Structure formats: C-alpha cells, structure tokens
Amino acid sequence: MAANSSPSNGAKGMTVIVKTISSWVKMLIFLFGIYIIITGHLTPGGGFAGGVIIAGSYVLLMLAFGREFVEENLPLRWASRFDCIGALLFALVAVLGLILGGSFFVNWLFRQQILPSKALELVSAGTIPLSNIFIGIKVGASLFLIILVLSMFRPAHLRGEKE
Amino acid sequence: MELFIFYALMAFVLIAAFIAVETRNLLSAVICVGAIGFGGSLIFLFLKAPDIAMTQIVVEVLGLVILIRATISRDLTFISGDREFFGMVVSVVILFAIFMAGIGIFRQLPDFGTAVYTRTPEAASQTYVSRGLEETGASNIVTSVILDFRAYDTLGEATVLFASIIGATAILRKKAKKLPEDLDE
Amino acid sequence: MAYAWCFLLFMTGLYCAVVKKNMVKIVLGIIIMEYAVNIFLIMLGYRIGGVAPIVGKGELAGIDKVTSAFVNNCVDPLPQALVLTSIVISLGSLALMIALCIRTYERYGTFDITEIRRLRG
Known part of the structure; x- marks a missing residue:
C-alpha cells in the first residue's frame, strides 16, 4: 500500500526481488504462526501471538503484491466471517463448560478426564488448546481486517477529487 | 553483567522516547517509537516474560505498518513548534508537580526484584x-x-x-x- | 530506580500528548504511555534470579506436580497474563486512533489541531 500510493511506482506492488522473497517466506511465516498457536499451552506463545503472526503473513503479501492480490485470496467478507466464527466458537467452548461442567468457562475436558491428559504432551490441558486455536483465528482475522480497511481508504487528493 | 545490559536497554528506550517526542520529522518519530517497542520487548525478555516479548515484537511490526500508513505520502509532516506559550508553561508546571508527587509514592513500593x-x-x-x-x-x-x-x-x-x-x-x-x-x- | 525510570517514560509520553499540536504526535505519546505502564506491571512481578512461568521437564515432580524450587523461584504470572491482553488491545485502539487521524486529515487537510480548532470556529 505504501508502494501503491507513491506516484513514482506505476506497477502494482514492489520490485521483483521483494515479490520473489516474500513468496518464498509467506508459507514459513504462516506455518510458524500455526505452530505457535497449537503449542501455546506448552511453550511461550499462544493464541494472541500466533494470530498476530498469521495476520502478519497476509500483511507481508499485501505490502509486496498489492491489495488486489490479497483480496482475491482472502476477500473482505471472508475475513469478517472468520472473525465472527472465531469469536462464536470461543464462546461455544465456554457455554459447553456451562452445560457439561457446571459453570461458565470451566475446563470440562480436563476435569472429566475424557482425553488422556499427561503433562507436557501435545494433547493435554483439556479445552485450552481449543480456545487457543479459536482465539488465534479471531485475532488474526480481525487484525488483518483492520489493516485491509486502512489500506482500502483512499484520501480525496489521491482519488482525484481535488477541490 | 546482565544488570548492566538491562540498564543500558533502559537508557536506550528513554533516549528513543526523547527523540520521538522532540524530532520534527514525523517519519523519524514513528521509527523511534518502533525502537522503543523493540527495546521494550528485550526488556520483557530480561524480566523473564517470554510470552510478552514475542507478542510485543509481532504487535510492534503491525503497529509500525499502521503508523507508517498514516504518515507517509502526507504533505504536512513538518508541523513544528508547540501550542501557545502560556498554556505550554502551565501544562509543564503541572506535569512537574505530578512527577514530584509520584516520586514520593515510589519510595513506598517494595524494592525492585522482590516480587510483590x-x-x-x-x-x-x-x-x-x-x-x-x-x-x-x-x-x-x-x-x-x-x-x-x-x-x-x-x-x-x-x-x-x-x-x-x-x-x-x-x-x-x-x-x-x-x-x-x-x-x- | 527501575520504577522511577518507568514513571519518567510515562511522563515523557504524557508531555508529548499534552503539549504537542500534531495529531500523530499525540497518538505516539499515548503509545509511549502504554509501553511504560506495561513494563511497570511486569517489573512488579519480577524477582531477581527468577525463572519464567513455564514448566519444563526439570521442574516436574511426579505426574502433575511442580517442584518446590519452581514455586519458590517463579516470577508472577498474573501481570504477564494481564499485559498480554493489554498489548493486543493497544494495537486495536492504535488502529482506531489512526483511522480518526486519517479521516481528519482528509476533511481538513492538516494534522495541526490548532488549525482545526480555528477552522471550526
């Protein structure tokens, strides 16, 4: 968006070097975000940091290739849908605690020993990894949405409606 | 040695804050705020908070993107000078009074390094x-x-x-x- | 000493938000204040020679218990949890403030708040 709005750069996006490097790196950043999310209950990280990293991978694509490229892959309405879906699923986990465990936000999967739960293993800690995943989806989608909305706004002197 | 690096980081953050406040170029101020953020994330690492350090770094990157979006390609990035003189003097005096009162309060806190x-x-x-x-x-x-x-x-x-x-x-x-x-x- | 440093950083941000007349500078002052408060909250829970609040293999005693050495050396996890949410919220509020700034710039053509006051009468 910074490159788009500068008048000297007519083509969409940045130079070939930036495009090549970012197309190599984008999946690595995305995978790192997913890793941070799903091991959030064992190592530093969690839903917040991982969600922001996933949003950062899309922002990298947006800076390198231009906004239209990203909007073909993840349109605005799908980003807002992911946002709502993440928030609703996180609330659903809490309501399931109310139904199955006796109170809101109780860790019902861990209390009732449904899954084998041993410390320091990936499948442990009951609902905490589930909540981490949903929080990650919600935070990533919403931060991507904010930057997309900020870059879609064109001020009047760039739209050509100068008074 | 570790404590020396910690104090050096604190001095770096404070200098970056002063530059960010006083520089006239808006883009330089934004970059100095980025320096405060990254120095702050290193301080979080020294304070044994790796979760916060990781979140601070990635949030700082996105925040810099947002801030540079706001400041780049705007014509008027060189607004210098403060508000009118009398109001500035009054506000600085009030800030100084708040600072002196706050320093007195910090004596009652427990020492740094003993978790409250x-x-x-x-x-x-x-x-x-x-x-x-x-x-x-x-x-x-x-x-x-x-x-x-x-x-x-x-x-x-x-x-x-x-x-x-x-x-x-x-x-x-x-x-x-x-x-x-x-x-x- | 370290607490006073946090307070000095906070006062720097407050000075920037009160005295400057550029809108983006005011936003930057608010961001500096947020940093100062976050670092101060983490400092309240720090203890010298402490370990991060993450249980490793060496700190396990039995199946689900932590060793007493971990309990006696761990830094406070509660301020870290609070600051973790605060950082993400600060990014959202930063986006909101920047949106306001951009909209105001398009409406009035300047970031100068004294000019805006003069224009509106």
Missing part, C-alpha cells in the same frame, strides 16, 4: 504457580491463567477488539456522511 506477590501469603498468584499445572494441565502458567483461571479477561478482550474494528470500519467508510452545514454550501 510473595509478600502476601494468600495472593492469587501463589495458587496459580503452585497448582496451575495440577488443575489445568497446561505447562505454560500464563496460558493457564489467560484461558482457564481468568478466561473472562479474554472474553472481554475479544469484545474490545471487535468494537475497535467496528469503529475503524465505520470511520473509514467510502462515502462520508455529510454534516448538516455542508449541505448549505
């Missing part, structure tokens, strides 16, 4: 540390606090984030709603 929660035996953090793994199964105590013991905080955080997105989207609509006096022109 160890002074009260019934503190909630004692339970979180000693029984966190047992009651939630998560080995990252911070995650167990966020998503199990105090999950209402996370619910409120999601709500606030949602509200801020709705606000930003409503402010940046394509067609601005006309004010009543604009229709007269």
